[in-house]
Amino acid sequence: MNPVGTRPNPVSSRTDLADRVLGGWLGRIAGNMLGKPIEQGEVWTRDRIDRYLRRAAALPLTDYLPEPEPAGTGQDLPELRPEWRACVRGRVHGSCRDDDIDYTILGLHLLERHGFGFSTEQVGDLWLLHLPYLQTFPAERAAYRNLAAGLKPPLTATYDNPYQEWIGALIRADIHGWTSPGDPRRAASLARRDAVLSHTGNGVYGAMWAAALIAAAFTAADVRAAIETALTVIPASSRLARTVRRVVTLHETRLPWEETLTTLAEETGGLGWIHTVPNAAVLTAGLLYGDGDFTRTIALTVRGGLDTDSNGATAGSVAGVLTGAEAIPAQWTEPLQDTVRSAVFGFDGVRISELAERTLRLATLPG
Template sequence: MGTIETAFFGHHEADPRALLFYEWCQRRESGYAVDDFAEEVHELSRMERPLEKACWRLLDRIESAERLPEWRYLEWDDVNGAAGEPDSAAVSAEATAAREAGPLPPEELFDRVHGGWLGRAAGCTLGKPLENGFLWTPSRIRAYLEPVDAYPLTDYVPVRDPMPDGVELHWTWPESTRDHIDGCPRDDDLDYTVLGLHLLEQRGPDFTTDDVAALWLERLPFLQTYTAERVAYRNLIDGFTPPDTATFRNPYREWIGALIRADIYGYISPGDPTRAAALAARDASISHVGNGLWAAQWAAALVAAAFTADSPHTALTAAQTVVPARSRLGVALSEVMEDHRRGFPWDHSNAAIRARHGRYNWVHAIGNACCIAAGLLWGEGDFTRTIGLTVQAGWDTDSNGATAGSVAGILAGAASLPAHWTAPLHDRLRSSVAGYDGSSIADLARRANDVAVRFAH
């Protein structure tokens, strides 16, 4: 499996071993009859040097496999490429509730939008040193933190001195660990929030997927994209257009990338999860389908719902309405909600999430969405507890911490966020988006607030 991990961290958009292996995984996960290819896939994907023609031939055969007749989940193909319409009655009830709540007072709206940006930045930074799901399991995270009284997490990750043998934090640790943070470090989880704001300012709510594609090529460096986005970018350069960019030789199309791009659509749709989900789906369709796209809808709806919700549970219930109930994502999120309803402790729920979804890659949308949901539910509205639990769950720690922090930050408002999370950020955001490095977080929040107000009229 070493060569697959190497491809994962390298040029996975072009490595036939990675594209073959992860497409085979994607087909298995979505109910296709591909088990008989296992031996060939593992043999070719583990080779030190790729046999390109053999990989492409086997990939063609895998892509021609039929769906298992007994498969019980709703998949992308079942809705003929549509986003998967949420339940109309549930959406209508939620929309009515949002309208009845009325618009937030201007000062409160800005405080909550600002809280979302700050929470996203803090949660992302908290998770960065532990980002590597191949290595940082919940038990290893605990074993690293407990000897220095840092578990459960209530502050940024410390650097142990001396570091335990064989332990290595993410390479960004010099700018993302306690007492080393000087402004919010650059991360794709924040790049896309910035890029989405620019898109909305320039194109408005009627932007197209072609607008998204053009903005990527203009403002986003190729090597600062990952997994599904990197493949979609490659496809754009090769002359494909959306939505084909999401599906051609893109085995990462149900991973977490579209989910991490979704928060901005919630920021500018306060109290309107249905609109937020629709905007996020349009953005997501350049690189994702199925559960990857539905996860983006869910995240955007969750953020939007947080503006008028009285609790994380209320926001999550609203977000659930934009996910097809019979999808694997819909079922997975319902299981987390049920674990919470039954009164299970967080560590029990986290173990259950890993048992149910450990077959997925550590940056797949489904397992990580469950970690976000659990962090919010068991965090019970407390910002510190929410992002701490979410990051302690492992997998895509910075992405999950960012989304959970965004929602928790909106629920609390910027003025109520603990200073030990926000002060080290120094109101400054590093970014690889052209023209935005060193941006003021408060200024980005004001601009998002202005877009929200403009779109409301």
Template structure:
């Protein structure tokens, strides 16, 4: 930290030199975690990957359509307060209380005039209550659309290099962030995977890969291990360690939700794809233990913040813990799950999307609330070249076709 404080923030060369030096530092003494990055090494840590379960055609169609709608609505619910360094749990609660909207069960309301000390994100004209008219553009929506396109084109032959080529050709640089932007720049400079994930990429265990896993779970509905394995090809372009596990876990969680009796079962199954001695596995087990002990969601949220609040607001581990808690304490209700994860702070739109996806699969299409789904009007914006204005129903239909026929 001292070295960083001594550098002029405008001296880019010195900053990059520090990043390079940090990359060579050893782990601290007493490091107790085992967090490999290579897929074979990850597999070697797993006692037994989860088995596949059959999903009926009717359930597949219903739940895939629910998942796309649930993910996109959940993302939009979280967008106005997506900035965890400003929108803390306390600030979100205070704002919603002033708006007579606590606990959150709808899109975030707009207060006019805005009270001092509060500032909604710039997306608020499209994402606040009464102003949603189709889905706003968001990377949490761009990546699922891109994944669907890539799986249609390449199936099981997907590789990190193929994903990278798609980013360069379809994604504007300024619409990718943190680890993804670092990997993108590395590709521009001629790096190839796995160096794209490691060179000058201090964000490589942040949440960016975790938000990209859902469509693998849709396509491999009921087969968490296949979903996790193929998602690795996507995650390893930009992430290592817990960053990769985050996407594998999210893909497995979504896939498991298609056949699980409840959220706890889906979460327990999804843990089977996460290295058991990793920090991500430790955090998820921690939340499961809290749920088993009978404490409230509010008490759990306080413990999650106490244990993982030192991480960046866009890190994998703390956000995954918030996702797990919101699903476990929702009692199967979509609106409760999404509202609680947004009220948890940190990366609210990403977590709203992930929770929205899983909670919608568990609930089914008919149980989704009209006040959140109807304003989407079956369409979404996207920064991907050629995919703006996509019909949500078309994305779901294509996903069902792909899941039904299987991947080559």
């Protein structure tokens, strides 16, 4: 077992790979649940998140979010999302349904059904067959509508879709990383084929980068090495690559986490809270300043604001792969009760351990 906060060795056995894949699933779901109650970046700013936590004596953040103050108090803070009642500490009994997890499940189903030679058209077919339209959001909903109207990729991504560079494709990338351990270029290629159904430009690069980052986490010496490796699969001149490198540089100067995020918020201002680029900045900062510690990584990432549940999910996936499931503290995993709620047809109530086992069957040891 890897102690929390240590840097793991590369995957060396099937048993180790199984632990790291399960760690990815558990980390993704726990990180998603942590960020879900405050997923509204234009309302739940970084300052408001920390004010909420400070009032509840929950800083440093080491568990799921605390319950909100009783009605009639804390009027200067916004309300949590309606799902909070099943996502805050003491109330988590299995995972809530969320699109960040639905797409991961759907990606697993895609690989099981069509293999690694799947086409973008087959991704779209599975959406129509297994994913309810009202459980899709901006770019995915536009692509879904275009699919239903008979359009084919790449028109599904470009026709009447102003959300092409938002974070939706990035949140679909984990399965391609988990099934390509130690092979970030393969992971990125698979993620790209999925992403172009609904995204272009930095939206696609975000998916490629995230898939490569997760694949690299199986063999990298530390999280910084995984981030550097992931940057090699996207154009160096892209805004996403330049922003990620900027976070790495600021971290190298030992600038405090808060000041790094303030700097990046100024430099990515105007893109919106669901755009891939500013969210990749928050995610990268959470990973670097978390430095391999699972709890610190997802806590800093969610406290960074913007698309908190999506960023928390990806950070948890990377950190879970780095440490393995056994090293994830129990306060994150035990309340999940090995159970997932999902809108994907045929998967509601599935066991997390089963999803990990099915993922493991598709993955091969690196090298």
